[in-house]
Amino acid sequence: MSFRVRPVRGEDFAAIYEMAKLTGGGFTNLPPDRGTLVGKIARSEESFARAEDGQQGDMYMFVLEDPAEGLVRGTCQVFGQVGVVQPFYSYHLGNLTQTSPELGKTFRNQLLTLTTDLEGSSEVGGLFLHPQSRAGGWGALLARSRYLFIKAHRARFGERVLAELRGVMDEAGNCPFWDGLAGRFFGMHFSEADEFNAVHGTRFIADLMPRTPIYVSLLAESAQAVMGQPHPTGRPALRMLEEEGFYFDRYIDIFDGGPTVVADTDDIRTVREAATETVCEIGDGGRTKALVSAGQLTDFRACFANMKRVPKKGLCLNREATELLEVEVGDQVLVVGR
Known part of the structure; x- marks a missing residue:
């Protein structure tokens, strides 16, 4: 018997929790926190049980299962609409051109602007494969099954789908982008802020982050170098997303600087074909x-x-x-x- 993807059930908690402990940090949708994971599974079951169609703030969690062995070896999630309960923040990387006639020079600066542009979109995320099951194309099965679910329940999802990829950090959990920007306003290590975000949401960002655009040239070179770059382990996931038609529209994660990619829902290859x-x-x-x-x-x-x-x-x-x-x-x- 081979693997299949199915909706998560309460009895899958132990397997989900074990995988969450293997993520290595920075994996907001799968935190190694028992209470949060129990809440996620309950929220998913409520979303699957909702009878009426229409886009809402649902969260659907799936597992990769070997029914013959009774093993769960992966998980992924689909969100019906982001920004429903709390604002969905991103940085948008833009440009500002300024000219000085007196100096005869033109300066082109990159700016990071805090936005909620992506609110109302659907989201795919939370994809994780157990290390013992990372061969055989099972990651593609998990990832693409989400698009078949969207196709089969199209009224529950928006006109645009996004995916956030984990940004660059080292084995000790240090994140250059966080250290160069947000960490200066929050007074906490990246791992602490990431754990707080995974459990409590993003409201504290609005309370403490500066609302004015940030000049990229003022950031440390180490922070600039990783903006819009995925964690090395996330590069295969990025390639799969790009094969489906997702593209980088200059939105990046406010915590780790990882890329957020987007696609029109009906143009996603699996949905379309x-x-x-x-x-x-x-x-x-x-x-x-x-x-x-x-x-x-x-x-x-x-x-x-x-x-x-x-x-x-x-x-x-x-x-x-x-x-x-x-x-x-x-x-x-x-x-x-x-």
């Missing part, structure tokens, strides 16, 4: 590799499958995939090329 098909046969599935999902809300499942098209009838899926998806002949599935 996924098609509804009917299962007409169960067999070996043929040679075509695909990503397939089935079910709505709490019944949502996604996995890799072998498939072949049967003219005028539908799809033949391999038996293992139909067992993972819990579908039978006559059921509908969402299918996109692997």
Whole structure:
């Protein structure tokens, strides 16, 4: 039996908590805090249980599961709308050109401006794979299953989707961007601020951060060098996002300076290319590799499958995939090329 993606359940807490302790810090959506994780799982269950359609401040958490072994080896999240409960802050990197006729010189300066431009967007995040499961393409299964869920529940999500990537920090948890900017206003180490943010939210940012634009040239070179750069472990995730059509629109995280990438929801490759098909046969599935999902809300499942098209009838899926998806002949599935 292979892996599948499904909604988180209360009994998954122990596995989620163990993975949270392996993130290495700076992973706001998966903090190693028991109370916060219990709250996240409860919030996810409430979101899946909500009957009426429409975009709200939902949070949907998924797990990567090996049903045969009873193991959970990954997790990811989708947020229906950011900025609902608390403002969603980002820095936007802009330019200011100034000319002095007397000196005969033109100066072009970069500015960081605190904004809430991205409020109302949906968000994908919280993706983490257990170190023992980082081969076999399971990260792609986790990541792309979120887009199939969005496609299957389109009314619950906005016109734009964002993803925040963790910024650069060293093994000791030091963050050059934090040390060069926000840390000077908060009087605390990055790890303390990051933990506080993960548990309590971002309201304290509005209370203490300067509202005026920041000249980048005034920051330490170490801070400037990492602006908009992902943590080395996040580069594969960035490549997957870019393959889906996400792009860097000069928004960066106010804590660690990591990039925030965005995409129009209906232009995300998996959302755009996924098609509804009917299962007409169960067999070996043929040679075509695909990503397939089935079910709505709490019944949502996604996995890799072998498939072949049967003219005028539908799809033949391999038996293992139909067992993972819990579908039978006559059921509908969402299918996109692997």
